[in-house]
Amino acid sequence: MRGTVQGVGFRPWVYRLARRTGVAGRVLNDAAGVTIEAFGSEPDILRFLDRLAAEPPPAAAIEQIDAEPIPPEATPDFVIVSSEATDGRRVSIPPDLATCGDCLTELSDPADRRYRYPFITCTHCGPRYTIARDVPYDRETTTMASFAMCPACREEYTSPESRRFHAEPIACPACGPSLALLDADGRPVAAPDPIEAAARALDAGLVVAVKGLGGFHLACDASSPAAVAALRARKRREQKPLAVMAADLDAAGRLALLTDDERRLLESPIRPIVLVLRRDGAGLADEVAPDNPYVGLMLPYTPLHHLLLRAVRSPLVMTSGNLSEEPLAYRNDEAVERLRGIADLFLVHDRDIATPCDDSVVRLIAGRTTLLRRSRGYVPRPVRLPAAVAHPTLGCGALLKNTFCLARGDEAWLGPHVGDLDSLATHRFFEEAIARFERFLGIRPEIVAHDLHPSYHTTRYALTRAGVTPVGVQHHHAHVAAAMAEHRLEGPVLGVAYDGTGLGTDGTAWGGELLLAWYDRFERLATFRPIPLAGGDTAIRQVWRLALALVVDAYGRDAPIGRLPLFRQVPRRDLVVVGQLLEGGVQTVPAHGVGRYFDAFGALGLGLTVSAFEGQVAMAWNHAAHPHERRRYPFDLDTTRQPWIVDLRRTTRAAVGELLAHQPASLVSARFHNTLVAATAAIVERAAAEHGRRPVVLTGGCFQNPFLAEGVRAALADRFAVHLHGEVPPGDGGIALGQVMVAQAKGSE
Ligand code: ZN
Ligand code: ZN
Ligand code: FE
Numbered sequence: 001m002r003g004t005v006q007g008v009g010f011r012p013w014v015y016r017l018a019r020r021t022g023v024a025g026r027v028l029n030d031a032a033g034v035t036i037e038a039f040g041s042e043p044d045i046l047r048f049l050d051r052l053a054a055e056p057p058p059a060a061a062i063e064q065i066d067a068e069p070i071p072p073e074a075t076p077d078f079v080i081v082s083s084e085a086t087d088g089r090r091v092s093i094p095p096d097l098a099t100c101g102d103c104l105t106e107l108s109d110p111a112d113r114r115y116r117y118p119f120i121t122c123t124h125c126g127p128r129y130t131i132a133r134d135v136p137y138d139r140e141t142t143t144m145a146s147f148a149m150c151p152a153c154r155e156e157y158t159s160p161e162s163r164r165f166h167a168e169p170i171a172c173p174a175c176g177p178s179l180a181l182l183d184a185d186g187r188p189v190a191a192p193d194p195i196e197a198a199a200r201a202l203d204a205g206l207v208v209a210v211k212g213l214g215g216f217h218l219a220c221d222a223s224s225p226a227a228v229a230a231l232r233a234r235k236r237r238e239q240k241p242l243a244v245m246a247a248d249l250d251a252a253g254r255l256a257l258l259t260d261d262e263r264r265l266l267e268s269p270i271r272p273i274v275l276v277l278r279r280d281g282a283g284l285a286d287e288v289a290p291d292n293p294y295v296g297l298m299l300p301y302t303p304l305h306h307l308l309l310r311a312v313r314s315p316l317v318m319t320s321g322n323l324s325e326e327p328l329a330y331r332n333d334e335a336v337e338r339l340r341g342i343a344d345l346f347l348v349h350d351r352d353i354a355t356p357c358d359d360s361v362v363r364l365i366a367g368r369t370t371l372l373r374r375s376r377g378y379v380p381r382p383v384r385l386p387a388a389v390a391h392p393t394l395g396c397g398a399l400l401k402n403t404f405c406l407a408r409g410d411e412a413w414l415g416p417h418v419g420d421l422d423s424l425a426t427h428r429f430f431e432e433a434i435a436r437f438e439r440f441l442g443i444r445p446e447i448v449a450h451d452l453h454p455s456y457h458t459t460r461y462a463l464t465r466a467g468v469t470p471v472g473v474q475h476h477h478a479h480v481a482a483a484m485a486e487h488r489l490e491g492p493v494l495g496v497a498y499d500g501t502g503l504g505t506d507g508t509a510w511g512g513e514l515l516l517a518w519y520d521r522f523e524r525l526a527t528f529r530p531i532p533l534a535g536g537d538t539a540i541r542q543v544w545r546l547a548l549a550l551v552v553d554a555y556g557r558d559a560p561i562g563r564l565p566l567f568r569q570v571p572r573r574d575l576v577v578v579g580q581l582l583e584g585g586v587q588t589v590p591a592h593g594v595g596r597y598f599d600a601f602g603a604l605g606l607g608l609t610v611s612a613f614e615g616q617v618a619m620a621w622n623h624a625a626h627p628h629e630r631r632r633y634p635f636d637l638d639t640t641r642q643p644w645i646v647d648l649r650r651t652t653r654a655a656v657g658e659l660l661a662h663q664p665a666s667l668v669s670a671r672f673h674n675t676l677v678a679a680t681a682a683i684v685e686r687a688a689a690e691h692g693r694r695p696v697v698l699t700g701g702c703f704q705n706p707f708l709a710e711g712v713r714a715a716l717a718d719r720f721a722v723h724l725h726g727e728v729p730p731g732d733g734g735i736a737l738g739q740v741m742v743a744q745a746k747g748s749e
Contacts, residue, residue, distance in 0.1 A: 001052070002033040003063035004381065007094025007137060009123025010034055011080045012165040013057045018078040021048040025073075028081035039073055058124050059097045059269040080160060093129050093137045093440055095377050096213050096357070098271040098301035100125035102163060107303055113152065118195070118304040119176050119351065123167045125269070127302075129380055130214045131169060133354045135440050139168045143352035150175035169351075177351035179304070184344050186336035195304070198347040199311035207231050209321055209335055209343035213302055214357030214376045214416075215328035216321025216335045218342060219245075223314040228287035231317060234342040237324045239612035241289035243273045243296040243359065245318040247309040252297050255282045255315060261364050270377030271301035272360040288317060293623050296361060308347075320358060325420055327429040330356040355436060356429075358417045365703075366710045371729045374403065375417040380440065382411040383728060383737060386488040391747060394434065394445035394468075395739035396458035398475065398502075398732035400614065402426075404434055405736035406443050407744070412485070412737055413441060414728070421457045431461065449473050449736075449743030453503045471743035475502025475735065476510055476700065480517045482738030483697035486728040491518035492694050494525075494687050494720075496680060496712070499700035499731070500540070500595035500614070509533075511593025511700070512646065514683045516691050519745035525691075526637075526644040526683040529553075530590035531600060534581040543617050544570050544609040545578050546600035552582050554652035563660055566607050594676065594702050597648065598622070601655065601672050605665040615701070621669055622705045629670035635679050639686060646679045670707075677711035684716060695721040701731040 001010075006029050014027040014036055023040040036052075038045055049067060056062050099107070103120045106112040114120040121127070134141040149157060153172050156164035164170045171177060181194040191197040198208050202219060205227040210217045218235060220227040222244045232238055246252040252266055256276040265274045273296040278284060289295050298318070300306040309316065321329045321339055329335040330353040336346060361373040371378070388410040395405040402418040415437050418430045438444065450462035452472045462470045473481075479502075480495030495515040504510035504524075512528030532549045539545035547566055551559045561567050567575060581587050595618055602608060602621030611617045633654040636647040655668050684696055696716055703709045703724065713722045728734040 001036070001062055001065050004059070004061040004094075005034045007128050008059040008097065009057045009163070009165075009167070010060055012123060012160055012162075013060075014052070015078055015080050015160050017051055018048060021051065023048045024075045024078050026075070026079050026081050037070060037073075039075055058100050093132045093135060093380055095270070095379060095381050096128050096130050097125045097269045097377070098299075099303050099306060100269070103303065104306065107306065113174075114172055116307060117171075117173050117176075118179055118302070118307055118349070119169070119171045120303045121167060121169045121171070122163045123165060124163065126167070126169045127213055127351075128168075130353050130355055130357050130376070131351065132440065135442070137168065142168055143354050144169050144171065144176075147171060147176055147351075177349050179347065179349045182336065182346035182348060185340065186333075186346065189345070194347055195307050195311055198345060199308060201345050202316060203313045205230075206344040207234065207342060208345045208347055209339050210304070210308065210318070210347045211332070211335070211349055211353075212305070214353060214355075214359075215330040216339065217318040218321050218339070219308075219316045219318050221312070221314050222288055222317045223283045223285055225285040225287050228285045228317055231319070231342075232287060235319070235323060237319075239290055239616065240324075241292055241294075241296060242317045242319045243298060243361075244284065244288060244315050245298050245300060245305065245309060246315045247306075248299060251315060252299065255279060255284055256295060256297055259364070261367070261369075265362060265364070265369060266297065266299050270360065271299055272362045272377060273298045275361065275363040275372070283314070291620065298359065304347075304349075326423065326425050327419060328356050328358055355433075356416070360417075363704070363706070365706045366713055366724055368724065368726050370704065370725055371727060371733070372704055372731065373401070373417050374414055374727070374729050374733055378414075378727070379416045380413050380437070382413050383486065384488075385410045385412055385485055385741075386490060389740070389744045391446040391744065392443045393447040393449060393740045393744050393747075394438075394443075395449040395473075395478075395736035395743065396451070396462050397736035397739070398451065399453070399456050399458065401729075401732045402430060402458070403733045403736050404430070404437070405740050406437055406441055406445065407740045408441070408443050412740055413437065414734075414737060417733065427457050430457070447471055447743050447747045449478075449739035451475060451478075451503065451739075452505070469747055471747050473739045473742045474505055474522070476504075476513045476515060477517060477522045477742055478735045478738035479699040479730075480515050480522070480697055480738065481519055481741040482728050482734045482736075483699040483723060483725055483730075484517070484519065485737055485741045486725060487695075487697065487723045489695055489697070489723070492516050492691070494684055494691075494694045494696045495522070496684065496696065496698050497700040498594035498702035498708075500593045501591060504592075509589065509591040509593060511591065511595055512597075513592070514643075514687060516687065516694070519741050524643045525687050526646060527592045528594060528597065529645050529647045529649070530592045531596045532582055532585070532588040533591050533596075534578045534588050536587065536589055540596075540599070541611055542609065543599045543603040543611050546596055547603040548575070548578055549582055549588075550597075550600040550652050551604070551656060552579070554649040554656070560656065560660065564604065564656065566604055566609065569607065569609050594700075597676075598702070598705075601652075601669075604656065604659060605668050605672075618702075618705070621672075622707055624665050625669040625673050625707050626664075626666035627670070627707075629667050630674065632671050632674035632678055635675055637679070637682055637686070644683060644686070646683060648675070648679075651675050673707045673711060676708060677715050680712050681715040684720065688720070693720065695723060697723045699725060699730050699734075703730040
């Protein structure tokens with residue numbers, strides 16, 4: 001059996017099923033999954049097989065069952081073969097799982113010995129990856145090693161009939177970890193019930209740092225504007241949306257309009273943050289996600305969360321315990337040191353987190369689960385590759401939203417979310433996480449793939465690693481290869497890669513690319529007419545500079561600068577200076593990114609001068625789009641040049657004309673989106689005419705935008721096989737997998 005079948009109570013479940021159906025034999029973990037050798041009468045075996053497929057344990061996901069006859073054996077019993085006894089190969093560490101239904105029932109049962117015990121767990125749920133110090137995944141190699149089991153726990157742990165048979169983090173109030181409450185300076189506070197005390201503090205509007213599964217959260221009352229504003233100010237996170245934890249599905253349903261798929265995602269054992277449409281006036285402070293119709297919701301995933309959420313009055317903001325853009329705090333002493341001045345109280349415990357891991361973030365796009373951040377619950381689940389890699393390979397990932405990737409055989413493991421590699425702290429986090437992953441998986445990479453940018457930390461890291469072959473991989477080629485690998489495509493494909501930026505092979509910033517791609521090479525078929533960034537990266541933050549560049553490019557000297565509301569917010573002197581830079585081509589860099597077009601149009605349409613965080617204006621422009629508007633603007637496609645150029649100057653003039661005529665931004669935004677969809681369909685069609693009707697993959701951060709993703713897919717679906725991302729993020733968090741695939745293909749030439 002293949003799939004998620006290790007570390008989820010699979011073997012004991014097979015054992016109990018075998019006993020009930022009267023089948024003898026054995027079950028064991030192997031490198032690929034679980035193998036069962038079953039002996040019995042044919043009807044019994046068939047019944048056993050049926051039930052195996054029909055009722056797996058809650059956190060398991062069976063992808064594949066292969067059955068074949070084997071020679072009979074006279075075994076009287078059914079046994080579980082321990083991992084070490086099989087063949088000495090390393091048994092993988094499973095991802096963390098949310099508290100299961102059975103444990104929740106016991107948690108609420110006054111007669112149970114684990115009543116209200118915040119560390120209740122069983123083989124179907126609880127911490128795994130985040131408590132693992134080493135492999136194989138056994139109690140002795142986890143941070144539970146320091147807790148000696150009491151006789152009652154030992155009895156459950158050793159009994160195959162028990163739901164806690166070999167549940168490595170098994171614990172109870174008599175023998176396991178316990179909670180503590182610390183004040184703002186990290187001094188212990190006497191509290192008979194730390195959860196109750198933390199809940200009262202939260203109700204009173206204070207900020208509490210809560211130790212979770214993969215790190216600390218900062219929590220506060222999500223219904224209180226003052227509490228959320230205080231948290232934002234202290235964390236120095238002024239605008240970026242904050243995640244909210246609701247007590248249960250009903251509470252979540254009061255905050256947001258949930259579809260059935262979204263309910264299913266919220267309740268899944270992975271328990272990611274799910275981006276959903278919030279209800280108006282639903283009792284969430286506006287400060288949670290300013291000017292944003294969506295909110296990131298999650299449900300409790302540890303017993304501690306369940307107890308805390310039941311004890312508080314309102315849903316809680318639960319955001320990563322860090323200062324903006326720093327790595328997550330995960331050790332008690334470190335949390336107190338780093339979150340001093342942010343948290344008023346610390347709700348901690350003495351079960352150490354060995355390997356930090358952020359919450360995952362998902363969203364439904366075009367009816368499928370799309371990962372915006374792939375971390376807790378997914379890591380370290382492997383991605384199966386279309387073909388085995390010849391050499392163990394490491395992909396170092398992108399500069400922003402970094403994850404790395406290790407591959408061996410036909411499997412690749414994306415690492416946890418590292419974040420933006422722009423500080424020493426994240427550099428260290430990145431290197432430590434890679435070292436830990438290599439140890440867990442027993443992989444010594446021979447090829448190390450990195451971005452083409454010479455000054456990225458990832459590149460320097462790859463080039464200074466001893467005894468490996470470094471291979472540079474172009475950013476958008478990596479995006480496309482990641483999508484190809486996820487969908488097990490051999491190539492060539494028509495790869496549409498739209499994002500903010502990535503260094504091209506010609507030294508300019510790419511990001512509006514159509515590539516004819518194989519793993520080992522690509523042809524750049526089309527790109528977007530570049531927007532000059534006046535003042536370089538400053539223009540990425542000060543989006544009015546992009547808007548000015550766009551308008552000047554589209555109109556020349558007759559640009560209606562003075563009539564557009566956006567530019568009235570910009571000091572006259574700045575307008576003149578940047579206008580001169582653009583005119584003279586001084587201190588300007590051409591950028592082909594579709595993301596820059598989103599920023600520029602969003603700035604014009606919504607009157608936003610500055611992007612407070614990466615993607616803010618592009619996201620707001622997406623949210624503004626009227627869902628039912630079908631019209632679009634004109635555009636031009638110049639196929640006389642190599643690569644072809646998508647030229648949006650006529651689009652700009654049409655949109656500006658409508659804005660000046662006071663057309664609502666919602667219509668202008670929808671028409672802009674529809675224009676991009678049509679332009680994309682046009683270049684893909686043209687490419688198919690020259691290079692054949694290849695599968696199409698849509699990748700890059702812009703495809704986190706459902707309007708664009710669904711639009712392009714719908715425009716092409718009747719003539720092409722169109723693939724969107726699923727388990728591998730479309731944004732830069734998925735790049736490392738593509739780097740691995742490309743470097744591997746190039747390296748083994
Ligand atoms: Zn459980
Ligand atoms: Zn115990
Ligand atoms: Fe990218």
